[in-house]
Amino acid sequence: MRWTPGGRSPNLEDRRSAGGGMGRGLGIGGTVIVLALSLFFGRDLFSDLGVEPGVGTASAPMTAADSAAQDSTVQFVSFLLDDVQGVWAKALPGRYTPARLVLFRNSTDSGCGPAQSAMGPFYCPLDQRVYLDLGFFDELGRRFGATGDFARAYVLAHELGHHVQHLLGTDARVRQAQEANPAAANELSVRLELQADCFAGVWAHSTDQRRMLGPGDVDEGLGAASAVGDDRIHGRTTGRVNVDSFTHGSAAQRSQWFKRGFESGDPRNCNTL
DSSP: OOOOOOOOOTTEEEOGGGOOOOOOSSHHHHHHHHHHHHHHHTSOHHHHHTOOOOOSOOOOOOOHHHHHHTHHHHHHHHHHHHHHHHHHHHHSTTTOOOOEEEEOSSEEEETTEEEEGGGOSEEETTTTEEEEOTHHHHHHHHTTOOOSHHHHHHHHHHHHHHHHHHHHTHHHHHHHHHHHOGGGHHHHHHHHHHHHHHHHHHHHHHHHHTTOOOTTHHHHHHHHHHHTOHHHHHHHHTSOOOGGGOSSOOHHHHHHHHHHHHHHOOGGGOOOO
16 A cells, blocks of 8 residues: 655554553453443443453553554554545535544553453544554454555554444444344444445545555455454354354455445445444
8 A cells, every 4th residue: 555654643642652551350351341331331331330451461561662663553554544534524524523543552541441452443432532552453464364554454444434423423323223122233233333344445445546555455455354254253263153143244244345335435335224
């Protein structure tokens, strides 16, 4: 992917130097569940429950050498943040307000409760921020086999797609529908995630129009969308695929909706709901 290094987005918030040792209390599984419920109910349930997330031992604060090693990645993320949001500002004139991106290491606080590396990147509608530990990009390649700049770009564009949904009120409507029909909660979650994949494709269409893509970039994006499909993740972690527990969509669905957004470049074609 062709991009211009240098500069720092005014919407980038870097908390990596704080280090952030892991807390104790819930463990990975409990932390992810409470975070999901916090996002669903629109409140910080960690505080309500009086517990802290816990995912193991603390890590040492980031050194100057660590920070320097990640500098090019930070520049890339900063560039992407401004580029994706610039596309949406044009697509939604007068309606789009920028999200902020928080870079952290290990753990930090969010409007939706504690954020931890083990959760992966996520968007919190309560403070309109995307939370990202840059170590996830290494995990994306090592664990999921999704490598390359455009695979990373897909991840960020997907999370900012959730911000678009929040500004349009889509996430609130889905939350109401889930509360009215709990049996359909997972299906509605999948539909929301697939729309964010499609929105990522809409941004990717723009990069193609501006001749920013190189050979293989689209395949990287499609590969990343497939790699984080629920069926792929279930297969790796449990050896079994339970369709009823899907929350993000299958590999085929995720790549299909990303491709749909990429080919049309029109968010109106991203109606998964």
